[in-house]
Amino acid sequence: MAKAFFDFIAQHVQLSPEEKAFVEELLPTQQLPKGHLLLQEQRISTQFFFIIKGCIRLFYLVDGIEKSAFFYTENEFVSSYESFTKQVPAKHNFQTTEPTEVLVISQESAYKLLAYSPKFDFLARVIMEVELATYQNMVASFITLSPEQRYLQFLEQKGALQQRLPQHYIASYLGISAESLSRIKKRILLKKQQ
Amino acid sequence: MAKAFFDFIAQHVQLSPEEKAFVEELLPTQQLPKGHLLLQEQRISTQFFFIIKGCIRLFYLVDGIEKSAFFYTENEFVSSYESFTKQVPAKHNFQTTEPTEVLVISQESAYKLLAYSPKFDFLARVIMEVELATYQNMVASFITLSPEQRYLQFLEQKGALQQRLPQHYIASYLGISAESLSRIKKRILLKKQQ
Numbered sequence: 001m002a003k004a005f006f007d008f009i010a011q012h013v014q015l016s017p018e019e020k021a022f023v024e025e026l027l028p029t030q031q032l033p034k035g036h037l038l039l040q041e042q043r044i045s046t047q048f049f050f051i052i053k054g055c056i057r058l059f060y061l062v063d064g065i066e067k068s069a070f071f072y073t074e075n076e077f078v079s080s081y082e083s084f085t086k087q088v089p090a091k092h093n094f095q096t097t098e099p100t101e102v103l104v105i106s107q108e109s110a111y112k113l114l115a116y117s118p119k120f121d122f123l124a125r126v127i128m129e130v131e132l133a134t135y136q137n138m139v140a141s142f143i144t145l146s147p148e149q150r151y152l153q154f155l156e157q158k159g160a161l162q163q164r165l166p167q168h169y170i171a172s173y174l175g176i177s178a179e180s181l182s183r184i185k186k187r188i189l190l191k192k193q194q
Numbered sequence: 195m196a197k198a199f200f201d202f203i204a205q206h207v208q209l210s211p212e213e214k215a216f217v218e219e220l221l222p223t224q225q226l227p228k229g230h231l232l233l234q235e236q237r238i239s240t241q242f243f244f245i246i247k248g249c250i251r252l253f254y255l256v257d258g259i260e261k262s263a264f265f266y267t268e269n270e271f272v273s274s275y276e277s278f279t280k281q282v283p284a285k286h287n288f289q290t291t292e293p294t295e296v297l298v299i300s301q302e303s304a305y306k307l308l309a310y311s312p313k314f315d316f317l318a319r320v321i322m323e324v325e326l327a328t329y330q331n332m333v334a335s336f337i338t339l340s341p342e343q344r345y346l347q348f349l350e351q352k353g354a355l356q357q358r359l360p361q362h363y364i365a366s367y368l369g370i371s372a373e374s375l376s377r378i379k380k381r382i383l384l385k386k387q388q
Contacts, residue, residue: 062338069337082327091334128322133276135329140285142336143263143369144256175337 002029002052004075005103012126013119022116026109030102038094038102039080045090047106048079054100055164059093059172068172070138071097071161077127078102097165147174148184196223196246198269199297206320207313216310220303224296232288232296233274239284241300242273248294249358253287253366262366264332265291265355271321272296291359341368342378 006023009015015023029052032038039045041061049056056078058070072078083090084107105113113120141150151174155162162170171181200217203209209217223246226232233239235255243250250272252264266272277284278301299307307314335344345368349356356364365375 060334060338067337069333082323082330085323091330125319125322128319128326129276129279132322132326132329135326135333136276136285138333139263139329139336140254142333143261144254 002050002103004052005050008050008075009123013122015119019117019119023113026112027103027105030104032096032100032102034096034098034100036096036100038078038096039083039090039092041091041093042089043083044087045080045083045092047104048077048081048084048110049094049105050103051076051078052101052103054102055097055161056100056102057095057097057169059095060091061093066093066172068169070134071158071165071169071173073158073161077130079127079131081128081131097169142175147176147180148187150174151181151184152188196244196297198246199244202244202269203317207316209313213311213313217307220306221297221299224298226290226294226296228290228292228294230290230294232272232290233277233284233286235285235287236283237277238281239274239277239286241298242271242278242304243288243299244297245270245272246295246297248296249291249355250294250296251289251291251359251363253289254285255287260287260366262363264328265352265359265363265367267352267355271324273321273325275322275325291363336369341370341374342381344368345375345378346382 005027006015006020009023032054038047038049038056051072051074053074056072057068058072058078059066059068061067078094080090080092080094082088083092110124114124141153145153151170154170154173167181168178171178174181176184199221200209200214203217226248232241232243232250245266245268247268250266251262252266252272253260253262255261272288274284274286274288276282277286304318308318335347339347345364348364348367361375362372365372368375368378370378
């Protein structure tokens with residue numbers, strides 16, 4: 001069981017040893033290969049995830065072309081909240097970009113946790129708040145930043161991913177072509193050398 | 195007191211006559227002139243709003259230029275959730291685009307409601323879910339739609355606003371110039387006539 005997961009919980013609520021044991025028993029971890037699809041749009045989400053190690057890409061399909069929107073990494077939750085809670089078709093595609101280890105919270109486990117203690121109800125709200133903040137930041141970044149500024153923000157927030165992801169995923173995330181990303185990188189390098 | 199507000203509540207929880215009276219007594223309505231700033235970025239949000247009549251624009255400031263991100267209208271909640279709940283500086287600017295009537299939920303009222311009945315705790319979650327879905331749709335729309343498609347979606351979802359808003363707000367919302375918006379409108383008109 002992931003220490004990081006309990007560290008996250010401990011930031012928000014204090015679990016008793018019994019509650020901890022209940023969580024450990026209930027939530028399995030999964031080792032996923034690179035390229036594994038955890039959720040496809042139009043399907044109904046029945047699980048959400050906490051990333052122990054690895055990276056999961058959120059993408060949308062536009063006329064058959066994948067457009068990357070976000071990269072979730074270590075210690076982040078990945079969920080299609082509306083689909084999971086209301087059992088409506090998902091708008092999200094989630095796929096691992098490298099071998100990834102996740103903690104799996106199924107519909108069934110979620111209900112068991114919520115019934116077990118109000119602490120988990122509180123945690124569910126915290127997770128949702130984090131998701132809301134993530135999307136609000138995405139919107140603000142789309143509107144207020146240029147592709148170059150978005151790339152610099154990406155390096156600042158998720159710099160470690162730069163080596164781990166195919167460059168066309170990053171270009172797609174910035175809404176630009178792979179060629180434009182190359183130009184931006186060169187420009188940044190030049191500025192650094194000055 | 196807004197009937198629409200109680201209609202919204204009734205979709206999710208059943209209030210007793212006493213609870214209804216408590217809400218009516220607690221939450222004031224306000225008549226705001228056009229151009230009124232309800233929240234400025236970097237300030238701490240102490241209120242959120244339910245629009246009875248009118249329109250509130252969400253915008254971001256980029257090098258002193260206002261970039262419109264969303265238009266909230268009748269029966270929608272307007273909040274800077276993170277700022278309101280955690281008392282951190284807001285990232286949002288909210289401004290009326292026309293004379294607007296809102297129901298005001300202050301920090302103090304919110305606490306009173308939450309302490310009064312767990313029903314309001316449930317409602318708070320519903321409001322947050324709606325906000326999350328709104329932002330998720332914004333992100334999906336930025337990534338998957340062209341400016342013309344975004345304009346068609348705007349007409350479909352908030353068509354009534356088309357006559358009520360200055361065109362440069364709509365252009366800014368689409369991320370294009372007022373001239374490009376004119377061209378898109380002409381193209382759509384031409385297609386209709388064919």
